[in-house]
Amino acid sequence: MSPTKPIKYSTISILSLAHMLNDMYSNYLPQMLPFLVAATALTTTRAAILVSVFTISSSFIQPLFGYFLDRQGKRWLVHVGTLWMAIMLSLTGLVHNYLLLVVLAGLAGLGTAAFHPQASTMITVVSGDRKAVFLSTFVAFGNIGFALSPLLLVPLFQTYGLHATIYTVIPGIFVALLLFFFAPKNDVLGGNAPTLLEVLHSLRSARSELLTITGIIAIRSLAYTGLLTILPLYFQAQKLSSIASSHLVFIMLFSGAIGGVIGGLISDNYGRKPLIVSSLILSTPLFYGFLHSHGTLSIVFLALAGASLLSSFSVTVVAAQEAIPNNKSLAAGLSMGFAGGIGGLMVIIIGRIGDLYGLSSAISILFFLPLVAGIIALFMKSRPSAKAGRLSARC
Template sequence: MRQGNQIQYSKITILSIAHMLNDLYSNYLPQMLPFLVVLNPDFTATRAAILVSAFTISSSLIQPLFGYFLDRQGKRWLVHVGTLWMAVMLSLTGIVQDYWILVILAGLAGLGTAAFHPQASTMINVLSGDRKAVLLSTFVAFGNFGFALGPLLLVPLFQAYGLRATVITVIPGIFVAVLLLLFAPRNDISSGPAPSLSVVIRSLKSAAGELSAIITVIAVRSLAYTGMLTILPLYFKSQNLSNIAASHLLTIMLFAGALGGILGGFISDFYGRKRLIVGSLILSTPLFFAFFHSQGTLGTIFLALAGATLLSSFSVTVVAAQEAIPDNKALAAGLTMGFAGGIGGLAVILIGRIGDIWGLSSAVFVIFLLPILAGLIGLLMKSRPAARIERSLAR
């Protein structure tokens, strides 16, 4: 698979492209919401939140289980089967009439990305030689770019052909699944020797305080992020903004977030994980409120800056957890990219209820306060030397 510290760039590229598609699919359901409102006037903000949460929870909460399993034995088939499974389940969402069947399909689709992410991130770790941090950040950035493409590609598709067009969105999933089947690493791989359950428990106990702070930060940040993706399309529609214009605003926020994620990885190497996480999250809230109270180009600039600061800590929190439990990297990825995000996804139902009871503007106000709360919680994280300083001391 690889010799010495040789970096397998071709395989990393394939996995990164697959991550981009997986995360595009992960932002699939929020793009359907304005169209579901048109088809069913009784489609409330709470129902929207439940639908998005069904996917978020199933795709996230069980990721630590996949992570523990993959720390023991990698299974390459999870990346291509998981991708195909999610594509098939989501392609059916536009042709069902019953709301609860739609929720079930959303929950089943989430299992595909839950299978993909820990195995793919572990493959990146093994294939990256001595450039693990940079290449993991790039892998995560591809996912964020895919997430950003969701509104840009799906909203025009649904606008032109209706929700029944979901059936054709299975095609890129089939293509990428075949690509992974042919070109992903041929061997079942894991990030290291198989740890026993007692070793894992001991590792978690020793880092319990630090992990608790990191997971709480991610959960609150995820609540803000998922809340925006769920509520903002409904809010924009209530303000008589067209679906296309609203999708462009969301795309700008998400693309800026992807770029912010790359920049955040580099900044955290120089100044430390904690400083980047706390500073960027606290800065996000005033930028979001500046967007809320601005118009035109200035408002768009504030939204881009807010998205960049909110997501600049995305990959950094994953690396921070892996540094806290270095012998269980896939489990750390599952806890941060999965479990913590799932908790945030579950709580977004409360944001939906706020929108139904007090109005969508109140829900947006609460969402914009969440990043600063996450930043304050980040102050409880353990301070570690910046990665650049650690490497210079090791020489």
């Protein structure tokens, strides 16, 4: 057994657990929305703005953190970022002013913006030639955290009210301490820090490929964030109970976590582009199948749609890192952050459509978007699969 393996797997385990908690917080505000709407008569547009502000602040700042981390490798950002987000979100149920709520959402987003580029770069550096598989595992834990949010938070808010948000800081404190003592040291990144000129040269040389990947992620992010925002409101309008609604969202997100791992395995064996194109194009008919069916069949369609939509999540991050391999944190920031922020910003438009034309119209648009992203993915650069690279290296 290689002596590096215990370090590799312990790093992946610690960071994946932290990612699960981090993304549970990232799906915090959508679970509050039905309760906020009931308590304050919040419009769909204002609800979408609240989620978008968190998404934007957590996303657009990520490339800046990514560039900073490529140069500095600041380990402390993973635990400070997690604790910061936990504190900000735990205060949201205690305020009654909408503008203050928006400010807290924006401040909370900075925490996850600090966490993701550093943590994802640590994962890819220790993953050898299995980057997509291990990053998919890391992402899968994040998606499990997303999936657990409705199961844990909806019963909490329903039983104790929105003031119970103050108690949700406790898991954040626990994981921040775990990261403080056990996260890998700065030297896990290694290598020389890139200069600004080197970064600009990397971006220019890969601009066409990065623009394509960014477009794919932005549209997929709009569909994903939009569904997280609109689906609970749609289920509420369909007279589903909060608990039943949370179960359906859990099914979609948990299936997405499983799909992410499977997608990583497939992309390592058959290439990034085929996986991204096929999974996104397949998502749209599966989502429409959910919308136009009933009972168990409808739930099966929703699970398959969630798995298909999120199976390319980590694969697009790895594709961006392969496009600019000397700037992995910046690539993670661009793909997980900036592109996702563009999608988050556009959710406000979807919310407005929901107010003007009904939530069913907004949902139908969101279901159509993965097909658009899949068509754009046809223009991605084709690269040899990781499996092909391993085989050629042995020859």
